[in-house]
Amino acid sequence: MSIPATLTAGQVLSRHQEFTVIDVRTPGEYASGHLPGAVNIPLDRIAPSLPRLRRAAEDKGLLLVCATGARSENAARTLASHGIPSTSLTGGTRSWSAGGHGLDYPAEGRRSVWAMERQVRVTAGSLVLLGLVLGLLVHPAFQLLSAGIGAGLVFSAVTDTCGMALVLGRLPFNRRR
Template sequence: MTTPLTLGAGEARSRLHELTVIDVRTPGEYAGGHVPGALNIPLDQIRHALPDIRHAADRGDVLVVCASGARSETACRVLADNGIDTATLSGGTGAWAAAGHDLQRPQGGARATWGMERQVRFTAGTVVLLGLLLGVLLHPAFQILSAGIAAGLVFSALTNTCGMAAMLAKLPHNRPGRADLDDTLTRLRSR
């Protein structure tokens, strides 16, 4: 398995006019700020969008973006497995913003939600705290909740995957509406 080509924030910014940028974060994260001109196709929708992404890649370079680079690398591998060459933004939108580049926000007052990493930290912390409190107040067996979250976090770090993020991505505020995804794919086809 090859590592996808990466572009730094500076190089990506200088080439932004010639790139098709696909943001694979959840719609909530995307609404919180994205690389200017990026189209939102969440990671779990990439396979559905393959024909349209292939069409865009046939006409020019495609840059895949997420918050830190992990999800965009996964998306690039899926695309490469389907014969589509892409690059990823090294460090994601975090590195983009840290380099002093502006993030664009959707017009029309789209409500931003917390980034996925923050959602995972909140959920993990809540379940650990709940397990400890219930373990002290009701029965020690509830502490298994805390141990399960700890084991999941270790597994997540070792494999660079996150099952909790995958589950949280299915919540309504993290899912694109059918019309939103169709609109995005139409815009991708017209580039």
């Protein structure tokens, strides 16, 4: 399987009309600002959306976007494994807005939601601290919580997946209103 192509924000700007833009962030992140015309299909909904994405790819190229480019590249690999060509925006919406390009917001207004990476960091860090504190104050077995989170982070890095992000993505503030 080949790694899908990527484009920079500047390259996308000049070719924006050639693409159907798919934002793979959570609905909450999408509501905090997305590329003009982007459709929100969260990463955890890519597999069930394969027929729809295949049809869209037949009409125009698919441009996958997330906050930094990591999730969109993951989605692009998933699509490529099903024979659906796509392109990922290098640097995601951060590079798009840093380049001075505007973002659109849903009709119900802008929502302020932390990026999924930030949500994972604060959750993992909090659980590690909780395990250490409870291990010192209550019972040493609570340190297994910290060890489990550490093992999960290593597994996440090695496999380029994140179970904690999948769980956090199901929380109400990360879903559509």
